[in-house]
Amino acid sequence: MTSRHVRVNPIACEAHGMCAELLPEMIELDEWGYPIVDGKALAPALAAHAERAAAACPTFALLVDRRQTPPPARERTDTGAQGVRRRVPRRPHEPRA
Amino acid sequence: MSAPAAARLPRLLAGVEGGPLDLEAHLAIHGPVPVQPKPRRGRAGELIDTVEEAGLRGRGGAGFPTALKLHAVAGARARGRTVVVNAAEGEPASGKDQALVSIAPHLVLDGAALAAQAISASEVILCVSEDSPQSLRAATAAISERRSLNGEPAISLAAAPSGYVAGQESALVSFLNGNAAKPVFTPPMTFERGVRGRPTLLSNAETFAHLALIARHGAAWYRALGTAEHPGSTLVTLSGPVDHPGVYEIEHGATVRSLIDAAGGEREGIRAILVGGYAGTWIDGAELEAMTLDDGWLVPRQASTGAGVVILLGESACGVAEMVRVARWLAEESAGQCGPCVHGLAAVSERLEDLAWRGDADSEREVSRLAAVIRGRGACRHPDGTLRLISSALGVFAEEWADHARHGPCDACAAPPALPLPDVVRGMALEEAS
Ligand SMILES: Cc1cc2nc3c(=O)[nH]c(=O)nc-3n(C[C@H](O)[C@H](O)[C@H](O)COP(=O)(O)O)c2cc1C
Ligand code: SF4
Ligand code: SF4
Numbered sequence: 001m002t003s004r005h006v007r008v009n010p011i012a013c014e015a016h017g018m019c020a021e022l023l024p025e026m027i028e029l030d031e032w033g034y035p036i037v038d039g040k041a042l043a044p045a046l047a048a049h050a051e052r053a054a055a056a057c058p059t060f061a062l063l064v065d066r067r068q069t070p071p072p073a074r075e076r077t078d079t080g081a082q083g084v085r086r087r088v089p090r091r092p093h094e095p096r097a
Numbered sequence: 098m099s100a101p102a103a104a105r106l107p108r109l110l111a112g113v114e115g116g117p118l119d120l121e122a123h124l125a126i127h128g129p130v131p132v133q134p135k136p137r138r139g140r141a142g143e144l145i146d147t148v149e150e151a152g153l154r155g156r157g158g159a160g161f162p163t164a165l166k167l168h169a170v171a172g173a174r175a176r177g178r179t180v181v182v183n184a185a186e187g188e189p190a191s192g193k194d195q196a197l198v199s200i201a202p203h204l205v206l207d208g209a210a211l212a213a214q215a216i217s218a219s220e221v222i223l224c225v226s227e228d229s230p231q232s233l234r235a236a237t238a239a240i241s242e243r244r245s246l247n248g249e250p251a252i253s254l255a256a257a258p259s260g261y262v263a264g265q266e267s268a269l270v271s272f273l274n275g276n277a278a279k280p281v282f283t284p285p286m287t288f289e290r291g292v293r294g295r296p297t298l299l300s301n302a303e304t305f306a307h308l309a310l311i312a313r314h315g316a317a318w319y320r321a322l323g324t325a326e327h328p329g330s331t332l333v334t335l336s337g338p339v340d341h342p343g344v345y346e347i348e349h350g351a352t353v354r355s356l357i358d359a360a361g362g363e364r365e366g367i368r369a370i371l372v373g374g375y376a377g378t379w380i381d382g383a384e385l386e387a388m389t390l391d392d393g394w395l396v397p398r399q400a401s402t403g404a405g406v407v408i409l410l411g412e413s414a415c416g417v418a419e420m421v422r423v424a425r426w427l428a429e430e431s432a433g434q435c436g437p438c439v440h441g442l443a444a445v446s447e448r449l450e451d452l453a454w455r456g457d458a459d460s461e462r463e464v465s466r467l468a469a470v471i472r473g474r475g476a477c478r479h480p481d482g483t484l485r486l487i488s489s490a491l492g493v494f495a496e497e498w499a500d501h502a503r504h505g506p507c508d509a510c511a512a513p514p515a516l517p518l519p520d521v522v523r524g525m526a527l528e529e530a531s
């Protein structure tokens with residue numbers, strides 16, 4: 001099953017706050033003006049709003065992703081390692097007895 | 098396969114008593130680099146299976162299974178794969194990677210060369226902290242010595258910039274690609290698009306050294322030490338009031354008591370133990386005699402061995418003053434890219450100072466609130482690691498925080514820093530575990 005998620009690229013984000021105006025259902029701003037998104041799957045009814053908010057972001061920092069399954073709970077690993085776990089290709093001769 | 102010697106330490110630090118090991122001495126101690134069958138077309142090398150059976154986990158901090166990474170890079174479709182050895186060691190309380198590269202560089206390079214073969218990479222880049230001239234010299238000498246070996250990949254040396262965050266995976270890759278040594282937003286992940294946009298295996302220097310021994314002696318040998326979950330030995334950098342602070346090789350699951358004893362014993366009562374470095378967790382000194390360096394014991398306490406840093410804080414030091422200092426340093430080490438990290442860590446650090454010096458009791462609640470706002474919102478784990486450290490310090494030093502809030506600075510506040518920060522940590526002696 002695929003689901004859609006809103007994500008912020010915190011490096012690109014410059015706290016313009018446009019996204020929170022266009023998608024208040026999913027985004028609130030923190031005390032410095034940076035968006036907080038909850039990472040939950042996007043309700044289908046909000047998809048168009050999310051796309052519009054992403055398009056309005058002046059720095060392309062708001063992303064609407066499509067994901068295979070909801071991500072595992074974030075754990076104490078580096079971001080790099082986490083991605084690896086989700087994407088390990090299964091090799092044909094695995095698993096071994 | 099040398100099974101009988103299995104259950105003995107040292108492994109990585111074998112034969113280093115006489116000083117750094119050149120290629121000849123290295124091969125005399127560890128034996129020749131095993132010849133791997135060439136990976137069959139479209140398949141990963143057999144070594145990866147052995148690494149998987151051995152249960153090797155990364156020693157850069159996150160403890161991620163190394164075989165999964167090897168598989169991921171081997172399975173990535175693009176050509177031109179690269180192996181990056183991370184000996185940037187940005188953690189000021191850690192000295193093990195610099196020590197390893199200085200005294201046993203060939204073990205690290207064996208591992209990198211073997212990994213390169215297993216994933217069909219043609220190039221190895223060894224990244225050593227620019228702050229460690231000694232390791233840079235040793236690495237340069239070792240790389241030129243290896244020209245005499247057959248079938249070696251091209252090995253080059255890069256001086257990694259200093260800074261706590263510069264050793265983070267995507268920051269190092271960014272640096273190697275000619276950009277700033279700052280983390281970048283992922284995906285793409287390093288294993289699919291890393292150095293020069295090619296699939297890249299990036300692991301910690303110690304991880305490669307273990308891999309070199311696993312290739313020689315096999316998975317069963319590796320598992321003869323350590324725990325089922327966390328097999329093998331590991332390097333630990335111990336600092337604090339002991340006679341011989343430094344780098345030790347221990348078995349996963351060893352007691353902290355045995356580590357302290359190997360270092361000549363403590364010179365004063367231990368108030369608390371910081372495990373996992375400045376992204377780690379404080380453990381109350383009252384637990385010292387029960388404490389093991391084993392995730393079975395540590396994880397329920399929100400701790401892990403991380404990159405093997407153990408710092409003892411003596412009873413004569415002030416945990417509050419130390420933490421205020423370290424929190425400020427960690428906030429300043431932010432790469433300055435993500436709003437929640439830049440503004441958030443600065444705010445947390447200020448609130449800690451308010452709590453410590455101005456008796457502002459609301460500050461503690463404010464720190465918890467800020468932590469909930471910031472957590473998980475940086476491009477890298479720096480903010481989360483810092484918050485973990487601070488939250489454990491508020492718990493373990495609760496009495497001290499309350500006491501400072503009520504009565505102001507204590508006598509120990511003015512003492513010289515006990516927790517290593519850059520400049521303080523340099524020149525730590527290398528000690529071999531007994
Ligand atoms: C802020 C930060 C700093 C890091 N610094 C280092 C470092 O100096 N050396 C290192 O090996 N890993 C460091 N890491 C972990 C790396 O990103 C990466 O996970 C690791 O090098 C992978 O090697 P391993 O799988 O062998 O553990 C750091 C991570 C973070 C979040
Ligand atoms: S609109 Fe873009 S730059 Fe502005 S706060 Fe939202 S994500 Fe950040
Ligand atoms: S979270 Fe902090 S340290 Fe990490 S990339 Fe963002 S600003 Fe830099």
